[in-house]
Amino acid sequence: MLDIKKIRQDPEYFKRGLKTKNSGDKIDELLELDEQRRSIISQSDELKGLRNRVSSEIARLKKAKEDASGKISEMKQVGEKIKAFDDRIKIVDEQIHAIMITLPNLPHKSVKIGFSEKDNETVKEWGEKPQYDYPLKDHLDLAERLDILDFHRGAKISGSGFPVYKKAGARLERALINFMLDLHTQEHNYQEIFPPFLTSRDSAFGTGQLPKLEEDMYLDNADDLFLIPTAEVPVTNLHRDEIIPESQLPIHYAAYSACFRREAGSYGKDTRGLSRVHQFNKVEMVRFVHPETSYQAHEELLQDAEDVLQALNLHYRVVSLCTGDLSFAAAKCYDIEIWAPGSQKYFEVSSVSNFEDFQARRANIRYRRNSDGKVDFVHTLNGSGVATPRLMIAFLETYQTDEGTITIPEILQPYTGFKQIKSQI
């Protein structure tokens, strides 16, 4: 949520910013409604003040056994006027709210102005594309030969996009999750959270999934609960409607969760294998920080995510999203794209975003300043650290041997319990 007071102060700034995010301009309409709202509130408040004064006067008269019927009927009139004003306030409030919740966050000034994905900038590459002196297979081919993934049976039991991990594949998946969690909790000082996988409408609103992305989430209609598309939702909402003492900031959480995405409207895109699935595993990092430190925290968070890939020695690049490609709630975002040599493609495995106070406003997450005791919104950030399906793609394709087996890097061996995955065929 944007700050209506700031919009009031400098509407042109917001108009420009929203334009770079390809968002329609409702600012004038909003300011008109805001004007109305404040005017009606003033009138209503004035009458309420009158009513309060006279009502205590009535109390005094009654106590003194004097006649108050004149004032009572007078206040009855006032009461009706107040009700009329308040009804109008309610309507205008709803109209304002309806607009406010659809306005995306403004991009940070360091973000390149651009229309789409094509304008994103690669800001960094780590490692090099590994070279092989034998022909490479893609992850589907490898997985089939090794019998570690089963897409057909997944489709049978749930539908397409629900892969089944089998045997060494299941173990490898679990190993990756545990490895990442340990890295973040032990090396990067995140507190571990195991969140609920279903959340309320309020929570989904708080992080910005609602109302825009309702169609992308699975909904349990009977209870009006959403299956989480990312642990960001429950973990960020941990502190919804709370005031955090400044001394407790920053707060760093790392959480594993299964993630559920309907991927409505993306049919035909990356449909093969693990590249786009409806259910997947992810370790997510979430930070609640002091507003002044959020951009530093953003860089640290990126590094924490990169560390996963560096530890596994997987080549990747970091892309800074342009204004037009930024998600609804983000002010700035880095995507980490991992190299999959068998597919000869980069796959996005992580999004590292700074939401500034956008989510904090929606979810009402504040902190109390030591200096003056006042409250202000925290800044929230999150980053995947990382999502497993595309990590798995790159992992299998990178560590394949000429025999079609997979070599497990040493750092992961304590987690897998084996050093290689051998062909079953």
Next chain:
RNA sequence: AGAGAGUUGCCGGAGCGGUCGAACGGGACGGUUUCGAAAACCGUUGUACCCAUUACGGGUACCGGGGGUUCGAAUCCCCCACUCUCUGCCA
């Protein structure tokens, strides 16, 4: 799922429909005292919004959420959510 009890400020805990933004206790903060600390004593102790922005300014709202009754509601009525206890079911 059924029955009952509850939901008040940072916490505990009062609150006949009329100075209740809310007693009392604790905590925290500031001050007095002290070489220092503890104790004691005095004081302070929310959030949002509106107006004014010369101010240490004025006003409104908020006692789980939403409606209603009333001149006036934390207090009465209705709906919903959550928590706890018991019963049932279940991993």
